[in-house]
Amino acid sequence: MLQHSARPSAQVREGEAPKQEATAQRSDRQSRLGNSAIADRQGVGAADAGIADTELSSWLDADVDRGGPHGASTDSLGPMRPAKVSQGTWGALVGKADSVDLFSAADLASKALSVTDGTPCKVLKVDGSGALQVEVRVGKEKKSGWVAAATFTEQPQLNRDDDAPGLKDDFVYAYQKGDHTPVDPKGTDTAQGALGDCYFIASMAAVANASPQSIKDAIKYNPAKETYTVRFFEESYGGAAKPVYIEVDAYLPTVQGNRNDPAYAGEPGGKLWPAIMEKAYAKWKGGYxxxxxxGYGAQSMAEITGARSAEKNPRSMKEDEVIPYFEKAKKDGMAIYAAVENSRQSDVQTPFTGSGDKLNATISHTHRWNHVVPGTVQIADKAGKMKGGIRDNGKDGDATGSLTGSPVQTGSIDYKKHTMALELKSGQGPAAPEDLELRFSYQGVVNAEKVLVANHAYAFDGVVNGKELQFYNPWGTWQPKPITPAEFLKHFTNISTNKAPQGSTQA
Amino acid sequence: MGESIVRVEPGQPIGPHLVPGAVVLLASGVHRESLVIEASVTLRGEPGAVLDAERRGPALLVDVDELEVVVEDLTVTGGAGEAGGGLRLSGWSEVRLVRVRVVGNEATVADGGVGGGIYAHRGLLRLSDCTVAENRARAASGVGLSGAARGEIVGGRIEGDVVVLDGAELTVVGGVITGALRARGTTTRAPTVVLRGVAVEGGVENDVNLPAALVVEDC
Structure with a gap:
C-alpha cells in the first residue's frame, strides 16, 4: 500500500489522535441505515457529473447546514446510490448488517460468500432483474458473485495495492462523522494516507493556510441527501476557468479492522473536510x-481556488533572495507549495568485503527509510586495477536487479535488503575489496536532521525568526524542522504559488 | 521587424538572449541551462547542440501566455520537475518542436510526477519529427497532456507512454509510440484523441468509465 512518499502506514504513524470506539460508531451507523432508507435512495445519486452552471446560484443560495455534529439535525439517508449502473463501475457494497452476501447466480437464491460491509467492488455484469455481478477482493484473491442492486453504492476506484499486484487496496468503505462544513480550516487539518497524492494534500494545506474561506466555500453539505458537494474549477481552452461541482457521501475507505481510521486523507477524530475534498477530487478525476x-501541485491548487498558479525554480534563486521571497508571498496572501528533490546522490562508500573474485556488500544509509534508486548504482575501482565500471540494471519498483559491466561474471543487488553480491571474472577484480567505490542515488529522508523527505510535496507555513523557513508535511507527521535558505535551495526543486481568493467566494 | 539572430557557444548564457523575436542559434556542444522562456523566440540547434538542464528544473518552461516559441534541431536533456522534465507548457502559448530529441528527462517529484519528457496543461503543443525517449515519470513517461491543452504530434518516435487527461485534445499523425496511449476524462468532460496512421505499440487504453472521444484511422 505504501508507495513512494505516501504517508507511512497506520501502524507506524506518530502522534495519532485518540481512536474512538469502533463499535460505538458502527452501531450508530447501522441504526441509521435501514431498508426503507436504502430504497429511498435509489436514483438519488445522479449528481455524479457536474451540476449545470444554471444550478450554481441555487447551490450558493441554498439553506445549507453550516456546522454541528453529524446526524444532529437530520436522519441519515445512507450512502449515495447511483441512478444507473453499468459494467466497469466501481463502488462498494453497503447493506444493513456487518456483512453483505454475494450469491452464485442472478436469482440471488444460493449464497456464495459473504464480505465485510463496505467492501469495494467493480460491476462485471448488470442483470435485467436488477441484480449485479460484482468482483470483490477477498484476501489476496479476486472473487465474484451476484448482489441485489440495492446494496451497491457508487464509489471511487481504490488505489492499486503495491504489495499485491493486480489487486486494489484492501480497504472497506465506512461512514465517517465530522463537521458538515469546514470549521476554521487550516493546513494542519490535512493528513495524507496510503495514497501517492501528496501534491493534492499539500495543495489543500497551502490553500487552507492562505485562504481558509476558499476551503469553506468549496464544500457544501446537502442535509436532505446527507452528501457533500465540492466545488473545483476547470479551464477551457484559452484560459477561462469555470466551477464544477462534484457530489460525494461521507463513506470513506478505511483501514481494515478500524472503521474509524480513514485509509487515505484524514485521521481518526480529525477534521473531515480534507477527506471529503480528496474523495471528490478522486471521483472527478476517475478514482483514487x-x-x-x-500529479502537479500548481494545477491542483488552481483547480481548488480557480486562480492561476505561478511557478518558480528555486535553483534560479540566490540565498539572500529566499526569505524575502517567502515573506512577500505570504504577505500577499499566496498559497505556497513546494516540492523536494526526487533523489539525492550518496556520499562515496567502500562497503565491499570478501576475497578473490567473490565480493559482498551491505549498503549504508543515513536513515532507515532510505533506499537506492534502481538504475543509479555505479561501482569503480579507485586504484584503477579493475578495468571498466559496474552498474545496476534495475528500474523503478524493482525489488532486485543485476550488476553488470565488463569485469562482472555474475552480480546482483537487493534493493530492499540493501545488499549486493559480485562474482568477478578471474583476475579482473580490484587489488583489495575496499578499493571499490560505490555511488548511487537514494530516496527517503534526504536530510535526516531537518526531516526532509525526497520526492515529496510540502505546504509553506511561515518564516521563523526572520531567517528560517517552516514547511508542513502533508502526512500530518514527520514535520520538518525549520530550514535555512541554503538548505531550501539544496533540497527543493520547485515552488508554486496561488493567489487564493480572500473572503467569501460564493457571491 | 527583422529577425534578431544571435549565436551562443556552450558556456555562454542563453537566457539573456531570449527576447521577443530572437532567433538563438545554439552552437554544437552542451549548453548547461534550464530555460524559462517568456518571449516569442526561435531556438535552433546546430548539429550536435544539446541543452542540458542538469536537473535544475524543466529544460524548457513556458508559463506565460500568447507566445510563439519554436525549437528546432536540438537535443533537450537533464530536465527535472514535477511535470514535464524536458518541456513544460503551462501558459496559453504555442510551442512548436521540430526535429527535437527530448531524452533523459524526468518528472518524478511529489509522488511521481507526470510527463517525463513533455507535459502541457495549457496552450498548443506541436511536435514534428521529434524523438522523445528515455524519460521517466510515474505517469506519462513520454508525453502528457491535461487540462485544456491541445497537442499535435506529426511523425517521429515517442518511446514511453502518452497520456491524455481531462479535456485535453491530441492528434497524432504517423510515427511510432512504443508505450501505451492512455486517455481518461473527468466526470465533467472528456478528452479528444485522434490517431491517424500511427503505430501505438503498447496499445490504446481508453478509460472504461471516463473515456475519451477516440478516433482511430489507418492505424
Whole structure:
C-alpha cells in the first residue's frame, strides 16, 4: 500500500489522535441505515457529473447546514446510490448488517460468500432483474458473485495495492462523522494516507493556510441527501476557468479492522473536510488510483481556488533572495507549495568485503527509510586495477536487479535488503575489496536532521525568526524542522504559488 | 521587424538572449541551462547542440501566455520537475518542436510526477519529427497532456507512454509510440484523441468509465 512518499502506514504513524470506539460508531451507523432508507435512495445519486452552471446560484443560495455534529439535525439517508449502473463501475457494497452476501447466480437464491460491509467492488455484469455481478477482493484473491442492486453504492476506484499486484487496496468503505462544513480550516487539518497524492494534500494545506474561506466555500453539505458537494474549477481552452461541482457521501475507505481510521486523507477524530475534498477530487478525476498516479501541485491548487498558479525554480534563486521571497508571498496572501528533490546522490562508500573474485556488500544509509534508486548504482575501482565500471540494471519498483559491466561474471543487488553480491571474472577484480567505490542515488529522508523527505510535496507555513523557513508535511507527521535558505535551495526543486481568493467566494 | 539572430557557444548564457523575436542559434556542444522562456523566440540547434538542464528544473518552461516559441534541431536533456522534465507548457502559448530529441528527462517529484519528457496543461503543443525517449515519470513517461491543452504530434518516435487527461485534445499523425496511449476524462468532460496512421505499440487504453472521444484511422 505504501508507495513512494505516501504517508507511512497506520501502524507506524506518530502522534495519532485518540481512536474512538469502533463499535460505538458502527452501531450508530447501522441504526441509521435501514431498508426503507436504502430504497429511498435509489436514483438519488445522479449528481455524479457536474451540476449545470444554471444550478450554481441555487447551490450558493441554498439553506445549507453550516456546522454541528453529524446526524444532529437530520436522519441519515445512507450512502449515495447511483441512478444507473453499468459494467466497469466501481463502488462498494453497503447493506444493513456487518456483512453483505454475494450469491452464485442472478436469482440471488444460493449464497456464495459473504464480505465485510463496505467492501469495494467493480460491476462485471448488470442483470435485467436488477441484480449485479460484482468482483470483490477477498484476501489476496479476486472473487465474484451476484448482489441485489440495492446494496451497491457508487464509489471511487481504490488505489492499486503495491504489495499485491493486480489487486486494489484492501480497504472497506465506512461512514465517517465530522463537521458538515469546514470549521476554521487550516493546513494542519490535512493528513495524507496510503495514497501517492501528496501534491493534492499539500495543495489543500497551502490553500487552507492562505485562504481558509476558499476551503469553506468549496464544500457544501446537502442535509436532505446527507452528501457533500465540492466545488473545483476547470479551464477551457484559452484560459477561462469555470466551477464544477462534484457530489460525494461521507463513506470513506478505511483501514481494515478500524472503521474509524480513514485509509487515505484524514485521521481518526480529525477534521473531515480534507477527506471529503480528496474523495471528490478522486471521483472527478476517475478514482483514487487515478489521482494517486502522479500529479502537479500548481494545477491542483488552481483547480481548488480557480486562480492561476505561478511557478518558480528555486535553483534560479540566490540565498539572500529566499526569505524575502517567502515573506512577500505570504504577505500577499499566496498559497505556497513546494516540492523536494526526487533523489539525492550518496556520499562515496567502500562497503565491499570478501576475497578473490567473490565480493559482498551491505549498503549504508543515513536513515532507515532510505533506499537506492534502481538504475543509479555505479561501482569503480579507485586504484584503477579493475578495468571498466559496474552498474545496476534495475528500474523503478524493482525489488532486485543485476550488476553488470565488463569485469562482472555474475552480480546482483537487493534493493530492499540493501545488499549486493559480485562474482568477478578471474583476475579482473580490484587489488583489495575496499578499493571499490560505490555511488548511487537514494530516496527517503534526504536530510535526516531537518526531516526532509525526497520526492515529496510540502505546504509553506511561515518564516521563523526572520531567517528560517517552516514547511508542513502533508502526512500530518514527520514535520520538518525549520530550514535555512541554503538548505531550501539544496533540497527543493520547485515552488508554486496561488493567489487564493480572500473572503467569501460564493457571491 | 527583422529577425534578431544571435549565436551562443556552450558556456555562454542563453537566457539573456531570449527576447521577443530572437532567433538563438545554439552552437554544437552542451549548453548547461534550464530555460524559462517568456518571449516569442526561435531556438535552433546546430548539429550536435544539446541543452542540458542538469536537473535544475524543466529544460524548457513556458508559463506565460500568447507566445510563439519554436525549437528546432536540438537535443533537450537533464530536465527535472514535477511535470514535464524536458518541456513544460503551462501558459496559453504555442510551442512548436521540430526535429527535437527530448531524452533523459524526468518528472518524478511529489509522488511521481507526470510527463517525463513533455507535459502541457495549457496552450498548443506541436511536435514534428521529434524523438522523445528515455524519460521517466510515474505517469506519462513520454508525453502528457491535461487540462485544456491541445497537442499535435506529426511523425517521429515517442518511446514511453502518452497520456491524455481531462479535456485535453491530441492528434497524432504517423510515427511510432512504443508505450501505451492512455486517455481518461473527468466526470465533467472528456478528452479528444485522434490517431491517424500511427503505430501505438503498447496499445490504446481508453478509460472504461471516463473515456475519451477516440478516433482511430489507418492505424
Amino acid at each position: 488510483e487515478a489521482m494517486g498516479n502522479g
